[in-house]
Amino acid sequence: MESKIAPAGVQITTEQILREAQERRDSVFSVPKQRVDDLEELDEHRGRKRVEFEERVRRTRGNIKEWLQYANWEASQNEFTRSRSVFECVLDVDSRSIQVWLNYTEMELKARNVQPARNLFDRAVALLPRVDQLWYRYVYLQELLQNIPGVRQVFERWMQWEPEDKAWQAYIKMEERYQELERASAIYEKWISVRPEPRVWVKWARFEEERGRTDKAREVLQTALNFFRDEEEQIEKAQSIFSAFAKMETKLKEYDRPRAVYKFALEHLPKTKSEVLLAAAYTNFEKQHRTQSTLESTVLGKRRIQYEEQVSQDGRNYDIWFSCANLEEGTLRHLRDGGTTADKEQATIGRVREVYERAVAQVSPGNEKRH
Known part of the structure; x- marks a missing residue:
């Protein structure tokens, strides 16, 4: 018996199927809106919310997010005493959480409770002195209130922990904003005592130069050179100081001073890439402010450095x-053709002999196999 397959009498399209599915779909659940008509209902609503929050923080005591939601909700209800109580509870859970301290202080500031916010920052920086974010917020609050002595006091406490360079620079910029340049200079001196690095010396000298105290800038750079001149490794680190010193004197059109700085540096720096760069700077300087004798001396010095590099390799x-x-x-x-002193001639003869002696010392051993 053969079965016949025929199309249905009523055809259903895809569009009809989708339309019916859309019509029959259950409505999305939404939280019903609650309307509070009097204080009694408001108290009941708050009571229910507190019970919910208490249950949630009890189940997940270590979840800081739940605690913060609870504390911020209390603050939104203007229940600041309750909010503080919740924040103190979460600090018992994790007293080193930066997020908690920031939220706590922000709550007090939004409520215009300035003194409690100050007290909180005092507690926070005492507990977490290595967290720069807390110090920055504390300083900003004090300056916002125009409490400049308070700002200095906070900065001084902060600097005792020897923070990063940005913190020292922030302290200096604060003093510059209020034209307390002598105080700023004193801060540089403290910074140097904590971190005597070439870049800090250069920043201090540039600061003194920009405010027109060139004598002080020279004193700073000279002190820096004296600090670094004891050991060869230290002298090599001081290349930036030599460069800054020479550039400053060149800018002041004291051309003999930068020439002396360059010569001193080239005589004392070890034969490294640093000396090559400094020699190039010296050559450029002499090209701009040259005399024939100084230019020739510079070129000779540069060629000596090149030869020294090649023979060292x-x-x-x-x-x-x-x-x-x-x-x-x-x-x-x-020198002989142009006329010179006996001392200079003897020194030059000594250099010639030294070159030949060093070259002879490099003669190949006689028993070395040749190919």
Whole structure:
């Protein structure tokens, strides 16, 4: 028996199916709106909410988010005493939570409770002195209230913990805003005593220069050079100080001073990349403010540095040794032709001999196998 498959008499389209599904879909659940008509109902509503919050924080005591929602809800009801009580409870749970302290102080400030907010910041920075965010907020609050002595007091407490450079700079900028430049200079001095790094010395000198105290800027840089000149490694770190010193003197058109700084640096810096960069700066300086003799001396010094680098990499490259010897001999001839003192001539002869002696010391051993 054969079965016949025929299309249905009534055809249903996809559009009809989707439309019926949309019509029959259950409505989305929404929380019913509550209307409070009198204080008694309001108290009942608050009581129910408190019970809910208490139950939630009891179940998840370590969940800071639940505690903060509870405390902020109490503050939204103008129940600040209750809100403080909740915040103190959460501090018992985690007293080192930065989020809790920030929310707590923010609640007090929104309610214009300035003194309680100050007290909270005092507690927070005493407990978490390494958290810069709390110090910044505390300083901002004091300055917002125009309590400048209070700002200084907070900064002084903060600086005792030797914070990052940004904190020191914030302290200095605060004093600059109120034109207390002598105080700012004293802060630089404290900063140097905590972190005697070349960049800090340079910042201090630039500050003194910008306010027109060039003598003080020179004193700062000279002190920095004296601080770093004891050991070879320390001198190498001081390249930025040499550069800043020379640039400042050049700007002041005291051309003999930067020349002396460059020469001192090139004589004392070890043969490293730092010296090459400083030598290049010295050459540029002489090109701009040159005399013939100083320019020639600069070029000779630069070529000596290049030769020293090459022979340090390959001590048996005799072509370089001959070039170095020819350089020193040419310098000697130039001095004799132009007339010079006996001391300078003897010093130049000594350099020629030194080059030859160093070159001879690099002679290959006689028993070395040749190919």
